[in-house]
Amino acid sequence: MLKKLFYALFISILIFNISCKKTASKQQANDTAKKYPVTLITLDPGHFHAGLVQKTMYGEISPTVYVYAPAGTDLDEHLKRIDGYNNRDTNPTAWTENVYTGSDFFEKMLADKPGNVVVLAGNNIKKAQYIKACVDAGLNVFADKPMCIDMRGFDLLEDAFEESRKNGTIVYDIMTERSEITTILQRELMHNKQLFGELLPGSPDQPSIVEESVHHFFKYVSGSPLKRPAWFFDTNQQGEGIVDVTTHLIDLVMWECFPDTSIDYHTDVEVVNAKRRPTMITTDQFKKATGLEGFPDFLKSRVNDKGELACFANGEITFKVKGVFANVSVIWNFEAAQGAGDTHYSIARGTKANLIVKQGKEQSYRPELYIEPLKGTNIAGFESDVQNAAAQLAKKYEGVAIQKQANTWIVSIPDKYRIGHEAHFAQVTQRLLQYLREGKLPDWELSNMRAKYYITTKALEMAQK
Secondary structure: HHHHHHHHHHHHHHHHHHHHHHHHEEEEEEEEHHHHHHEEEEOOOOHHHHHOOOOOOOOOOEEEEEEOOOOOOHHHHHHHHHHHOOOOOOOOOOOOEEEEOOOHHHEEEEHHOOOOOOEOOOHHHHHHHHOOOOHHHOOOEEEOOOOOOOOHHHHHHHHHHHHHHHHOOEEEOOHHHHHOOOHHHHHHOOOOOOHHHOOOOOOOOOOOOEEEEEEEEEEEEOEEOOOHHHHHOOOHOOOOOOOOOHHHHHHHHHHHHHHOOOOOOOEEEEEEEEEEEEEEOOOOHHHHHHHHOOOHHHHHHHHHOOOOOEEEEEEEEEEOOOOEEEEEEEEEEEOOOOOOOOOEEEEEEOEEEEEEEOOOOHOOOOOOOEEOOOOOOOOHHHHHHHHHHHHHHHHHOOEEEEEEEEEEEEEEEHHHOOOOHHHHHHHHHHHHHHHHHHOOHHHHHHHHHHHHHHHHHHHHHHHHH
């Protein structure tokens, strides 16, 4: 009898301890959720942009990140990049990567849902499908561009946006170029009517706003040579240039010309024409960029008799948005000149002046913003307008000034604003965190994402014909 009583007491204590542990564990989870309302899930990271999101720590994001991906080089490179951030001498990060590499990694992620924001940056062939499935599962999505690479993907993306509207999730793409200081100041001056006047409507032959971006297959990221995956050179998987980097440029056109304004692609947008052409990649260049000895089988059908791969990485789109003609183009070279890197050119044409961003050899490959009065302008009067504009900018951006150079003016920008492309990922992530706190995207962000990907995929369809 005593033995039975002792056994019952033992079981009661055991159950009590288990219950306490469960309660403590649940309380700990609740405390963690309060401290870190955002937990990242990195899905199949094949592009270095997935790592750049974690180059900085954020007070609202848990230091534990859950990674679901197939085992292989793409994952290894991603983890190596995070490890480099954790072990750098200056401002090291403190991320813990919890990794799952089973063949069912995607299904496992959807079943586990250990976090609430999925970071997508990798092979683009399944990206629209990933986005739709994540939204259906009630997860927020933070995706590198492009979100889709063809019209079929665009249709899936439209479905994902509609579902996110219904279930309260957020789908947001990583538009870093809005954080570049010359772009920010160009936008500010475009809406200074005294200086710039009105944005001209332009024409197909002379668009009122032009954005051109030059990129390179081989370059350095975070101080180390970037190792590209072989699929990056397959436009069936990566997407053609006309649907890739052009997303940034189209985004800038809408963001600069029509701030906080919703663009409806059904009524406000017309794709006028589009072109595409390949960059030819030699075997030696391919080896330098990927570390592989030769082209894999999935690329061999695009290799010519000279042993060069035709990669359709270059594209140009002329389109009209709210009555304004714009032209965007992307160029991919293999490697930049010594001391150079990816570059950006932009011109906005107004009724009083042109605002031009240049980043060439003359600028030491650093973007600079110029103000160019139209021919026939009264220079004395214009100079007064410039100084008034400079005073307004300085109130908002301390230290910014405008200096005369011959018949143009250059905007002088302190180094504190020139933080570099990699640091822009943290700024975009902060915008995402703000939208998560608010519980939704602004209407213009959502409608303009839809317009942007309509333009790219429609242009691809047009260029391929």
